[in-house]
Amino acid sequence: MAATRRTVVYVIGAGFSAGLGFPTISRLVEQIWPRLISAGIADGMADIIRFHHPSFNPSRDDTFVNVERLLSEIQANEELFDSSRPATGRFTVEQLAERRQDFLLELAGWFHELQRKALAKPPTWLSKLAKQMQNENAQIISFNWDLILDELLFGETLSRQNYGFTRRWAGCRLLKPHGSLNWYERSSGRHLKRTKKFLLSGEDGDAVYAFRPYRAPKSERRIYMPLIVPPVFNKQFAGPVFQSLWREVVSVLSTASDVRFLGYSLAEADFHARFILRCGFHNQESGQLRADGKRSAPTGRAEVTVVDINPEVGGRIQELVGWPVANHAMNIEKWVRSWKDSD
Numbered sequence: 001m002a003a004t005r006r007t008v009v010y011v012i013g014a015g016f017s018a019g020l021g022f023p024t025i026s027r028l029v030e031q032i033w034p035r036l037i038s039a040g041i042a043d044g045m046a047d048i049i050r051f052h053h054p055s056f057n058p059s060r061d062d063t064f065v066n067v068e069r070l071l072s073e074i075q076a077n078e079e080l081f082d083s084s085r086p087a088t089g090r091f092t093v094e095q096l097a098e099r100r101q102d103f104l105l106e107l108a109g110w111f112h113e114l115q116r117k118a119l120a121k122p123p124t125w126l127s128k129l130a131k132q133m134q135n136e137n138a139q140i141i142s143f144n145w146d147l148i149l150d151e152l153l154f155g156e157t158l159s160r161q162n163y164g165f166t167r168r169w170a171g172c173r174l175l176k177p178h179g180s181l182n183w184y185e186r187s188s189g190r191h192l193k194r195t196k197k198f199l200l201s202g203e204d205g206d207a208v209y210a211f212r213p214y215r216a217p218k219s220e221r222r223i224y225m226p227l228i229v230p231p232v233f234n235k236q237f238a239g240p241v242f243q244s245l246w247r248e249v250v251s252v253l254s255t256a257s258d259v260r261f262l263g264y265s266l267a268e269a270d271f272h273a274r275f276i277l278r279c280g281f282h283n284q285e286s287g288q289l290r291a292d293g294k295r296s297a298p299t300g301r302a303e304v305t306v307v308d309i310n311p312e313v314g315g316r317i318q319e320l321v322g323w324p325v326a327n328h329a330m331n332i333e334k335w336v337r338s339w340k341d342s343d
Contacts, residue, residue, distance in 0.1 A: 015263020
């Protein structure tokens with residue numbers, strides 16, 4: 001694993017964080033339920049789940065639903081609320097939105113706790129991987145909200161260039177097209193202490209700030225809802241911050257020589273990510289589209305590596321890429337440990 005070229009791109013998915021104790025999408029609602037009970041919001045969420053799934057019983061593990069499906073159902077409920085009834089029933093659309101926000105805030109708090117546990121004593125394989133990424137000046141595309149890689153890679157030097165919001169530079173960067181637990185829109189971000197934040201993107205009403213400490217802001221007066229894209233089937237990417245991120249994702253993929261998918265399952269329902277990733281691989285063969293409508297010289301096919309415990313993931317990614325990939329049906333820890341055999 002020589003670390004000399006900066007055309008190495010990593011694509012990070014939920015499987016990466018799962019190896020550090022974070023929940024998987026399929027069992028997230030079940031695993032967070034005790035926290036919802038402690039926070040006093042479990043009954044409200046149970047009402048919503050039971051409306052869509054009458055057989056739901058929180059005492060039975062087999063009746064919990066996938067979080068992506070649950071939040072998609074809440075989204076549909078909100079969007080069609082007024083179209084489905086002549087008058088407000090048991091709760092208002094505002095209460096529905098509030099329950100959704102309470103759930104996401106509890107989820108964010110849980111992720112911060114899991115991060116502290118994971119980084120209290122980082123496993124050897126994680127530290128080795130982070131060092132490798134730094135040595136390669138890798139461009140990392142992470143679809144996770146957590147701050148594991150942020151803290152390991154950048155520490156106290158965290159800045160907007162680390163997140164890809166400045167002109168391309170020679171260092172390692174972390175692109176997060178689904179948002180991040182330390183990003184805040186102006187409505188709440190403007191209240192963060194100046195010494196603990198920096199402007200990430202935009203200005204005035206469109207401004208987005210990054211909170212430098214790797215934790216949630218502490219306040220008794222206001223709610224700090226991070227700028228994250230919830231796991232729903234019909235994801236929303238409004239605003240210039242996401243437009244800039246997705247465009248940069250296409251750019252780094254378009255000229256990559258090595259692309260390594262780590263714990264990224266390429267879910268069937270994630271149409272936006274599929275489209276953007278496909279644009280990048282298409283450009284490797286056809287050339288990146290320029291502002292004048294012409295294409296740059298193609299850089300050629302990247303070597304693509306897939307690391308996931310599910311052996312079927314490699315086939316899905318190969319279909320998207322368009323050429324053969326190296327498929328490693330194993331967890332990321334085992335893959336990193338295998339480097340010694342090729343060093």
